[in-house]
Amino acid sequence: MKAFQLTALLTLAALPLTAQQIAISKENKTIAISTSDDASALADIAVVTVGFNSYGKDQDTTYADATKTSNSIITALTSAGIPKDAIQSSSQSLSPLSPYNDEDKARYAAGLRFGFEQSWHVTVPAAQAANVLHLAITNGANNSGGIDWQLEHDDVLQAEAAKKALEHARQIAAKMAEGLGTKLGSLVYASNQTPPRGIFAGMGFGGMTLNTESAMASVVRSKVNLKPLAITPERITKSATVYAVFSIE
Numbered sequence: 001m002k003a004f005q006l007t008a009l010l011t012l013a014a015l016p017l018t019a020q021q022i023a024i025s026k027e028n029k030t031i032a033i034s035t036s037d038d039a040s041a042l043a044d045i046a047v048v049t050v051g052f053n054s055y056g057k058d059q060d061t062t063y064a065d066a067t068k069t070s071n072s073i074i075t076a077l078t079s080a081g082i083p084k085d086a087i088q089s090s091s092q093s094l095s096p097l098s099p100y101n102d103e104d105k106a107r108y109a110a111g112l113r114f115g116f117e118q119s120w121h122v123t124v125p126a127a128q129a130a131n132v133l134h135l136a137i138t139n140g141a142n143n144s145g146g147i148d149w150q151l152e153h154d155d156v157l158q159a160e161a162a163k164k165a166l167e168h169a170r171q172i173a174a175k176m177a178e179g180l181g182t183k184l185g186s187l188v189y190a191s192n193q194t195p196p197r198g199i200f201a202g203m204g205f206g207g208m209t210l211n212t213e214s215a216m217a218s219v220v221r222s223k224v225n226l227k228p229l230a231i232t233p234e235r236i237t238k239s240a241t242v243y244a245v246f247s248i249e
Helices: 059-079 105-109 126-137 154-179 212-221
Strands: 004-009 014-016 021-023 029-042 045-056 087-096 114-125 147-150 184-193 235-248
Touching (some): 045 059, 154 184
Antiparallel strands (some): 045 114, 045 147, 184 235
């Protein structure tokens, strides 16, 4: 949503601004505009959450089975060409089950006593998100699916939003000048106020790609004849607010 605030400054006093002082006089009349705009683009980076839960009759058996599943998932991902530094551990936990916990009652009654959970964040180009999820799930990642969509160069999108906001301000100022019976002059001053960037923004990936042939080979080895999910990148929007001062004739 676009919002703007118009202020006509036709005074003989000085206008204090954060970055500079603009002298206002009969020879230097101005119009000040504050306005916002936004720009959007499809995400080109995906941070995919993959993980699994498993249960066992005792601690050692539970842990042993979990290590097999854990290593199977990571081997499948790295064999598909995903760099190890693009796979970050998120959580891992081995804990006893409680017969008094509603979620564990059925498992406890079946003789299971321990549970294990582990998850990772896998950062890849957006086009490879479905393949990563497919590989992980077909190799034991039974608790997966979350995707955080990002832009590798979100500063470019932010700059585009600021450019649009400034142009929007110029158009509004021109209409206002016309209403005052004068013409809009040059831009005297502008400041850009933008919202904070996301905590994952700006991460670089060096043109990382997946080896799809290796990925498919891993799927074949898993003996699971499934196709990847239909997943499309999210559209990311960045907003910018500008305060612009224009001279008028």
